[in-house]
Amino acid sequence: MLKFLSKPFRQLTIPASDREFYRSLKHILGYSPDNLEIYKLALIHRSASVIISPGQKFDNERLEYLGDAVLDAIVADFLFGEFPSGDEGFLTKMRSKIVSRNSMNQLAVSIGLPNLIMVSNGALNHQKYIYGNALEAIVGAMFIDKGFKFTSDVVINNFLRQHINLDELQAIEHDYKSKLLEIAQKHHVKVTFDTHAINTEKQSPHFEAILFWDENEIGRGSGNSKKEAEQGASKQGIDWLEKNILSNSDE
Amino acid sequence: MLKFLSKPFRQLTIPASDREFYRSLKHILGYSPDNLEIYKLALIHRSASVIISPGQKFDNERLEYLGDAVLDAIVADFLFGEFPSGDEGFLTKMRSKIVSRNSMNQLAVSIGLPNLIMVSNGALNHQKYIYGNALEAIVGAMFIDKGFKFTSDVVINNFLRQHINLDELQAIEHDYKSKLLEIAQKHHVKVTFDTHAINTEKQSPHFEAILFWDENEIGRGSGNSKKEAEQGASKQGIDWLEKNILSNSDE
Known part of the structure; x- marks a missing residue:
C-alpha cells in the first residue's frame, strides 16, 4: 500500500544517522542502495571487525569472497561481448589484467571508496590491497541488494567504462x-x-x-x-x- | 503478434533436423532452450572445431571461458547462502571442491552430457576433462540464452542439489x-x-x-x-x- 510513494520518499525513511553514509554511497555507486546494512558490512575491514560471539565476527571477508566471483563473471561477460573474435586465451589475459589486485585497488581509489572504509590504522600501513578488496566486497553487497543484472550494469557502465581503458590495457604486456x-x-x-x-x-x-x-x-x-x-x-x-x-x- | 502461441508450439517451429537434439537437451537441462545454436556451439570440442576463415574458428572454448566464470559466481553465491556462518576460507575451499575439474567431469557424466558432445576420437583418449569443460560451456550458453538468475536456478536445483552431496564434500580433506x-x-x-x-x-x-x-x-x-x-x-x-x-x- 502506498508503495508507489516509497522511492521518492526513500530518504525520509533512512535514520538521520545513516543519511550522510547513504548520500556518499549513492554518489560513489551511481544508484540508490536499498539495504544499507549490507553495504556497511562490505566496508568493514577485518582489522576493524566486530566480534559478536566466539567464532562469529562481522567484517567484509565473506562479501569479498562473493564479490570476487561475481566480478569475475561480470568482467568475463563484458569482455566476451566487447571482443567477439577474441579467443579464450586473450579474454582470460584481459580479464586478469582488469581484476588484478593492483587494478582493483586503483579503481577503488578512482571511484572514491577509501573514505568510506572502516579499517584500523595499523592495517592500512601493512596491507596493500585493502581498497581493492573492499571494492570486491561492495560488488558482493550490490549483488545481494540488487541482483546480477543490475550489478553487472553498474560495474560495466559506472566503473569499467569510466575508469578502465581497454585499448591501453590490451597494449600492456606484463613484463x-x-x-x-x-x-x-x-x-x-x-x-x-x-x-x-x-x-x-x-x-x-x-x-x-x-x-x-x-x-x-x-x-x-x-x-x-x-x-x-x-x-x-x-x-x-x-x-x-x-x-x-x-x-x-x-x- | 500471436506471440502467446509461441511457447506451447515451440517444437513445431524447430527444424526437423534439430528436434532430436532439442529433446535430448531439454531432458538433460530440465527446461526448454530457446537459442539452440548457442548450445550446439557449447558442445563442439576444439578437436572438432569448424574453421570459418583464418583465425576464425567455431568451437566451445570461448563459451567455456564464460561458463567457467559464471559457474564460479553461481557456486560462490550458493555456498554463501548454504553456510551463513562459514568463513571465506571454508567457502573458498568448498567452492574449489565443487568446481574442480574432476568433480565437473563427473557431474557432466551424471547428467548425461557426453552423448551430445562433438569431439574427435583421438582427443577423447588424450584429454581427461572434455566432459567437464563442455559442461562449463553449456553453462555459458545457458547464461547467454536465459540470463544469470535462470542459469543459477538450473545449476543449483537441477545439477548441484541432485548430484552433489555437500556433507560428503565437507568431509573430504584433499590429501x-x-x-x-x-x-x-x-x-x-x-x-x-x-x-x-x-x-x-x-x-x-x-x-x-x-x-x-x-x-x-x-x-x-x-x-x-x-x-x-x-x-x-x-x-x-x-x-x-x-x-x-x-x-x-x-x-
Whole structure:
C-alpha cells in the first residue's frame, strides 16, 4: 500500500544517522542502495571487525569472497561481448589484467571508496590491497541488494567504462622478467635463469625456464619460446617473493 | 503478434533436423532452450572445431571461458547462502571442491552430457576433462540464452542439489601428499620434503616445505603447521607433474 510513494520518499525513511553514509554511497555507486546494512558490512575491514560471539565476527571477508566471483563473471561477460573474435586465451589475459589486485585497488581509489572504509590504522600501513578488496566486497553487497543484472550494469557502465581503458590495457604486456630483475637489484641478490628446450611428444617446440634467487629455485615456467618460459618463471618467482620476502619488509 | 502461441508450439517451429537434439537437451537441462545454436556451439570440442576463415574458428572454448566464470559466481553465491556462518576460507575451499575439474567431469557424466558432445576420437583418449569443460560451456550458453538468475536456478536445483552431496564434500580433506606419493610410486621416483620452520616477523609460527621429485624441486608450500606446508608443496608439485609429466604419458 502506498508503495508507489516509497522511492521518492526513500530518504525520509533512512535514520538521520545513516543519511550522510547513504548520500556518499549513492554518489560513489551511481544508484540508490536499498539495504544499507549490507553495504556497511562490505566496508568493514577485518582489522576493524566486530566480534559478536566466539567464532562469529562481522567484517567484509565473506562479501569479498562473493564479490570476487561475481566480478569475475561480470568482467568475463563484458569482455566476451566487447571482443567477439577474441579467443579464450586473450579474454582470460584481459580479464586478469582488469581484476588484478593492483587494478582493483586503483579503481577503488578512482571511484572514491577509501573514505568510506572502516579499517584500523595499523592495517592500512601493512596491507596493500585493502581498497581493492573492499571494492570486491561492495560488488558482493550490490549483488545481494540488487541482483546480477543490475550489478553487472553498474560495474560495466559506472566503473569499467569510466575508469578502465581497454585499448591501453590490451597494449600492456606484463613484463614480469623486468619487474623481477628490478626487485633483485633492490635487494642486491643475483638471479639466474636455467632455460632449455624440453622434449615432449607434443608437436610444438617447448621450453622450460627455472629461476634461481641466489641459489634457491623460486619459479618455473614453460612455453613455446624461451621468452614465454622465462616470463612464466618470473611471474611464479614474483609471487613467491611477495609471499615470503616482500610481505615481511616494510614497503 | 500471436506471440502467446509461441511457447506451447515451440517444437513445431524447430527444424526437423534439430528436434532430436532439442529433446535430448531439454531432458538433460530440465527446461526448454530457446537459442539452440548457442548450445550446439557449447558442445563442439576444439578437436572438432569448424574453421570459418583464418583465425576464425567455431568451437566451445570461448563459451567455456564464460561458463567457467559464471559457474564460479553461481557456486560462490550458493555456498554463501548454504553456510551463513562459514568463513571465506571454508567457502573458498568448498567452492574449489565443487568446481574442480574432476568433480565437473563427473557431474557432466551424471547428467548425461557426453552423448551430445562433438569431439574427435583421438582427443577423447588424450584429454581427461572434455566432459567437464563442455559442461562449463553449456553453462555459458545457458547464461547467454536465459540470463544469470535462470542459469543459477538450473545449476543449483537441477545439477548441484541432485548430484552433489555437500556433507560428503565437507568431509573430504584433499590429501595431496598421499596422491603425490602414489604418483611417485607409480613412476618409480623418489620424492623428499625439506620442511622447516621459518622466521618471520609475523606472530604465528610458520613452516615452509620444499618438495623434490628425484633431485628436482617441483613445489613449495607454507603454512602454520608442517602438515599444511607439505600439503601446499604437494599440491604445487602435482600441478607441475600434471603439466610437465603426466600430460605426456598415455594415461
